[in-house]
Amino acid sequence: MTEEKIFERDDKNYLPVFNRYKIVLERGEGAYLYDINGKKYIDFLAGIAVNVLGHNYPPLVKAISEQAAKVIHVSNLYYTQPQADAAAKLVKLSGLDRAFFANSGAEANEGAIKIARKFAKKISADKTQIITAWDSFHGRTLATLTATGQPHYHKGFEPLPAGFDYVRFNDIEDLEKKISDKTCAVMLETIQGEGGVYPPKGDYLKKVRELCDKHGALLIFDEIQSGMGRSGKFFAYEKYGVKPDIVTLAKGLAGGVPIGAFICTEEVAKAFKPGDHGTTFGGNPLACAAANVVLDTVPDEEFLAHVEEVGKYFKEKLIGLQKKYPAQIKEIRGEGLILGAQLDKPKKSGVEIVNECMKRGAIINCTVGTVLRFIPPLIITNEQVDEVIKILDDVLGE
Numbered sequence: 496m497t498e499e500k501i502f503e504r505d506d507k508n509y510l511p512v513f514n515r516y517k518i519v520l521e522r523g524e525g526a527y528l529y530d531i532n533g534k535k536y537i538d539f540l541a542g543i544a545v546n547v548l549g550h551n552y553p554p555l556v557k558a559i560s561e562q563a564a565k566v567i568h569v570s571n572l573y574y575t576q577p578q579a580d581a582a583a584k585l586v587k588l589s590g591l592d593r594a595f596f597a598n599s600g601a602e603a604n605e606g607a608i609k610i611a612r613k614f615a616k617k618i619s620a621d622k623t624q625i626i627t628a629w630d631s632f633h634g635r636t637l638a639t640l641t642a643t644g645q646p647h648y649h650k651g652f653e654p655l656p657a658g659f660d661y662v663r664f665n666d667i668e669d670l671e672k673k674i675s676d677k678t679c680a681v682m683l684e685t686i687q688g689e690g691g692v693y694p695p696k697g698d699y700l701k702k703v704r705e706l707c708d709k710h711g712a713l714l715i716f717d718e719i720q721s722g723m724g725r726s727g728k729f730f731a732y733e734k735y736g737v738k739p740d741i742v743t744l745a746k747g748l749a750g751g752v753p754i755g756a757f758i759c760t761e762e763v764a765k766a767f768k769p770g771d772h773g774t775t776f777g778g779n780p781l782a783c784a785a786a787n788v789v790l791d792t793v794p795d796e797e798f799l800a801h802v803e804e805v806g807k808y809f810k811e812k813l814i815g816l817q818k819k820y821p822a823q824i825k826e827i828r829g830e831g832l833i834l835g836a837q838l839d840k841p842k843k844s845g846v847e848i849v850n851e852c853m854k855r856g857a858i859i860n861c862t863v864g865t866v867l868r869f870i871p872p873l874i875i876t877n878e879q880v881d882e883v884i885k886i887l888d889d890v891l892g893e
């Protein structure tokens with residue numbers, strides 16, 4: 496089928512909720528993608544921070560194929576080894592006590608919110624407030640969309656679930672004002688992704704932890720985007736020396752197979768009894784077999800050191816571009832391989848820059864209209880960074 500035919504077919508039948516770029520992707524290899532015309536793209540988006548091991552990674556393909564040939568799904572009424580293994584690995588890595596698998600990030604956060612509410616109810620019936628940050632992103636289900644501190648996502652879906660309040664990220668005084676003994680949980684992205692790539696500043700997260708402890712509120716870190724090694728540590732919270740009561744993961748956790756997870760302390764876990772929560776597909780052996788490959792590869796010291804090094808190299812190169820085009824790029828932010836370039840008064844809009852890069856064979860992303868976001872596969876090399884920097888330089892210099 497030709498490209499035109501596929502555009503036409505999809506445009507006619509698919510729910511029109513995504514503005515798509517006009518290419519049809521067919522296959523991938525490492526950090527590269529190919530469209531149906533055979534055009535090659537370097538992929539610095541990784542399916543939105545998902546393909547942490549790149550495309551067509553042989554051990555991942557092998558694990559998925561072998562598991563598919565054995566059994567894909569059996570439900571949570573039974574035990575499977577891939578699930579038991581993946582949960583054990585997450586518990587060990589996080590220093591927390593219990594893991595639960597879901598199918599997406601939103602669903603992982605829903606589970607975290609539910610268990611936090613149940614936990615706090617035992618303390619007091621009115622301990623229900625969930626505090627999240629402005630410019631956060633937590634998902635598209637009704638509760639997680641309400642948790643998302645970007646009002647434009649809320650419009651038209653009211654009435655929204657009650658009990659959510661918002662604070663400015665990196666502003667501890669704002670949290671001090673809003674937190675109280677009625678606060679059930681504070682939920683933050685350890686590094687804000689969708690909202691424009693904002694890492695926590697100074698000891699902000701430590702102070703958040705202290706305020707949570709003072710008021711008996713749970714601390715939930717949403718590491719759906721910043722976890723899985725992207726920051727240079729497996730969990731971004733390790734970078735800041737703060738441990739949450741609950742952490743949520745998804746995106747890169749199974750290298751591209753849909754999955755979500757939350758991990759919590761034993762104390763929190765006790766809030767749920769059999770029947771309180773569940774999901775049909777969650778933790779199925781196919782998704783967990785894929786997660787096991789990620790969990791055996793990414794936490795490796797050398798792998799994480801690579802993320803740190805290539806991330807540092809990439810950031811330096813982006814700062815170089817900022818110095819060359821100070822009128823267009825205002826700031827470079829981020830850690831490891833979650834990096835953002837804040838556009839100032841670019842000659843082209845963010846979306847135009849993304850489109851121009853795509854024409855030249857580089858897939859990058861623009862978030863909130865004004866931040867170029869780079870969330871590539873974690874296996875990229877310095878040479879591949881140079882490829883993208885060269886294309887960006889050409890586009891910005893035009």
Ligand SMILES: *Cc1c(COP(=O)(O)O)cnc(C)c1O
Nearest residue numbers: 599600601632633634717719720
């Ligand atoms: C992508 C994302 C989500 C939502 O994940 P889905 O799998 O799309 O439901 C939640 N939180 C953060 C931080 C994300 O980046």
